[in-house]
Amino acid sequence: MCPLQGYERQFLDALGASLRGLPVPSCPRTEEDWRALLRLSAEQKVLPMIYDALAAGARASGGIGPALGQARAPALRSAAEQARKSLAFLELCRALRDASLQALVVKGILCRSLYPKPDLRPSADEDLYVRAEEFVPLRDLLLSLGFQPLGNTARDTEETAYRDPGSGLYVEVHRHLFPGDAAAYRRFNAPFLTAFDRAEETTVEDTPLWTLCPQDHLLYLILHSCKHFLHSGFGVRQVCDICLFASAQRRQLDWEQLFSSLEAVQAGVFAANIFQIGREYLGLVLPDGLLSQMERRNGALDCVPLLEDLLSAGVYGGSSEARRHSSLITLHAAESCGRPTGGVLRAAFPRRDTLKGVYPYLEERPWLLPAAWVHRLGRYALGGPGRGASARESVGIGTRRVALLRKYRVIP
Numbered sequence: 001m002c003p004l005q006g007y008e009r010q011f012l013d014a015l016g017a018s019l020r021g022l023p024v025p026s027c028p029r030t031e032e033d034w035r036a037l038l039r040l041s042a043e044q045k046v047l048p049m050i051y052d053a054l055a056a057g058a059r060a061s062g063g064i065g066p067a068l069g070q071a072r073a074p075a076l077r078s079a080a081e082q083a084r085k086s087l088a089f090l091e092l093c094r095a096l097r098d099a100s101l102q103a104l105v106v107k108g109i110l111c112r113s114l115y116p117k118p119d120l121r122p123s124a125d126e127d128l129y130v131r132a133e134e135f136v137p138l139r140d141l142l143l144s145l146g147f148q149p150l151g152n153t154a155r156d157t158e159e160t161a162y163r164d165p166g167s168g169l170y171v172e173v174h175r176h177l178f179p180g181d182a183a184a185y186r187r188f189n190a191p192f193l194t195a196f197d198r199a200e201e202t203t204v205e206d207t208p209l210w211t212l213c214p215q216d217h218l219l220y221l222i223l224h225s226c227k228h229f230l231h232s233g234f235g236v237r238q239v240c241d242i243c244l245f246a247s248a249q250r251r252q253l254d255w256e257q258l259f260s261s262l263e264a265v266q267a268g269v270f271a272a273n274i275f276q277i278g279r280e281y282l283g284l285v286l287p288d289g290l291l292s293q294m295e296r297r298n299g300a301l302d303c304v305p306l307l308e309d310l311l312s313a314g315v316y317g318g319s320s321e322a323r324r325h326s327s328l329i330t331l332h333a334a335e336s337c338g339r340p341t342g343g344v345l346r347a348a349f350p351r352r353d354t355l356k357g358v359y360p361y362l363e364e365r366p367w368l369l370p371a372a373w374v375h376r377l378g379r380y381a382l383g384g385p386g387r388g389a390s391a392r393e394s395v396g397i398g399t400r401r402v403a404l405l406r407k408y409r410v411i412p
Contacts, residue, residue, distance in 0.1 A: 233313030329398025
């Protein structure tokens with residue numbers, strides 16, 4: 001079914017084996033394929049899982065070669081770091097409970113708990129969804145526990161991040177699950193306006209915590225990936241999270257309601273093809289008849305272009321500077337009902353808010369925006385070697401990805 005060959009196919013096979021706790025069906029035959037597979041694993045932020053699965057297979061078939069041997073240290077280091085951060089986050093969850101704060105844990109540790117070996121699934125941070133009235137009390141608690149703020153912590157801030165210097169744990173606190181000023185996907189907030197009324201308590205490693213109900217949580221996982229799809233892309237790890245969650249909660253979910261919620265925000269076809277990737281390429285078990293139901297609602301599925309896009313994207317579309325800049329085109333196309341032309345201009349001449357992180361002088365001197373455009377174009381517009389991303393490459397990626405957004409009906 002899939003045109004993927006060589007190391008990409010073996011990467012998916014190894015990842016699927018890891019997710020199901022099974023032996024790897026085959027190992028690469030050449031050192032070149034070993035290196036390519038492990039490079040892709042690192043880009044997709046699943047190296048510990050892939051190393052663990054491949055090392056067992058390699059030992060059984062004659063020993064660990066040089067490339068896999070070199071992956072051992074970073075894989076073990078990642079797993080140890082994740083274990084340390086998980087313990088720190090569970091300690092924070094206990095402090096939240098003691099303070100009677102009902103911050104909802106989303107993604108992160110709850111998704112990791114679905115994996116056969118949770119600490120092999122790295123997380124960059126943990127996310128807390130909080131009511132507006134608890135934003136300041138939660139901030140004060142985090143500061144009292146020694147967390148360092150990494151942004152604006154004012155009462156009216158939509159989200160902010162904190163870092164625990166001892167464990168390295170990053171925590172993002174959200175007043176909304178999706179930014180309210182993001183025209184391309186602020187509609188994704190609508191299904192969650194009453195989410196706190198449906199919140200549920202669960203436990204992770206004997207620690208009680210509050211989270212979204214399963215129905216809302218699966219919808220959020222899908223829409224969070226769709227948000228990144230609208231930017232510069234998302235990775236295979238998010239497909240794993242979504243499919244493992246759907247499988248684990250399949251008896252508690254109202255699938256008709258889920259389909260309707262997804263279709264209401266133009267994400268039904270996108271979700272159907274994510275599930276197809278999970279079943280066809282990762283071997284994950286999904287509810288009986290799920291894909292046929294989604295095909296009846298959305299037409300024939302064709303997940304191959306989506307799979308190829310996410311394999312080239314890195315974990316959140318960050319595989320290259322050109323790829324990251326291409327989001328200016330895809331987001332503008334989403335904001336302007338699928339018309340990409342303006343997005344090409346936006347890629348060359350972004351708004352001040354987009355550039356002020358790179359050119360801090362724009363914060364206090366917004367009239368220097370034209371100078372920032374010249375500065376930026378001088379860095380990479382002509383595509384010169386060693387001068388950063390090529391503007392032409394960004395436009396090409398963005399234009400192709402707009403067509404992909406249309407194919408999966410995320411935009412008209």
